[in-house]
Amino acid sequence: MRELTLHILDIANNSISAGADRINISIVENQSDDTLTIEIQDNGKGMSPEMVAQVTDPFVTSRTERKVGLGIPLLKYAAESCNGWFKISSELGKGTQVAVQFQLSHIDRMPLGDIADTFLTLVLGTLNVNWIFSVKHDDKEFYFDDSELKRELEGIELTEPEVIRFIRSIFEEGIEELQLT
């Protein structure tokens, strides 16, 4: 995968598969520390310590034995190749948290890609998940919690054209104001 937002989409889909109905995604670009940090936190069914160990290692188990694909090992490798780190913590019945950090200016760091499109895809494609997004660039923040939006739109599809346009403009304008590198 060539963009960090594709990895975010991938991890978020693991959260959906784990039955999460609340998923927080945080992206923090800190120029003074020269770091880019991404966190995805869910309230899904969680994993045992053994399974946590397995999901970060692409060679331990065969694909039919677990639902998580190569996405996590690839992301871990990408971060560690950019003076960064990867952490995963999980508790059965509580949820899972994945955090990853990159050196922001590292030559091999993948671009973030289109954040607005990625958020739009997640919010529109999943009805039963409460999404909470936070994107920070130094002291500026874009914060979005879709619960109010979904409550106001109760009874109509989020994929009605006018709703798509409305939500898209929230993301595009909010992200643009941050002036991410």
Added chain:
Amino acid sequence: MPTIKSLDDLKRIREEALKKQELKTTSGKTEIIVGMGTVGIAAGARETLKAILDYVDHNNLENIIIRQTGNIGIDSYEPVVQVILPGAEKVTYGRVNPEIAKVIMDEHIVNKRIVADYKIEG
């Protein structure tokens, strides 16, 4: 920064959409499902889904439900898109890039003709 641009905007959108829905209660809804597992995403499923959303937006198509789902289980055909017209069987399309997505929207969603070239057994 406010979470929502304007609550009044949202209320207006909702009321208008509900009004339109009342007029079309018998017509049913078309469902479009895009596979967004790891393989699908790596193969370009986000761009495919974006092309579908853009098409719905630009052509003002109403009463369409778009969903994403995990791995559909046919990795070599990703990105996979499934279309269910009201009262019809599910049709599965494989290797759907944004251009093919547009063809499927033109033919299957708008003209109600299955696009045999991209259809797979799934």
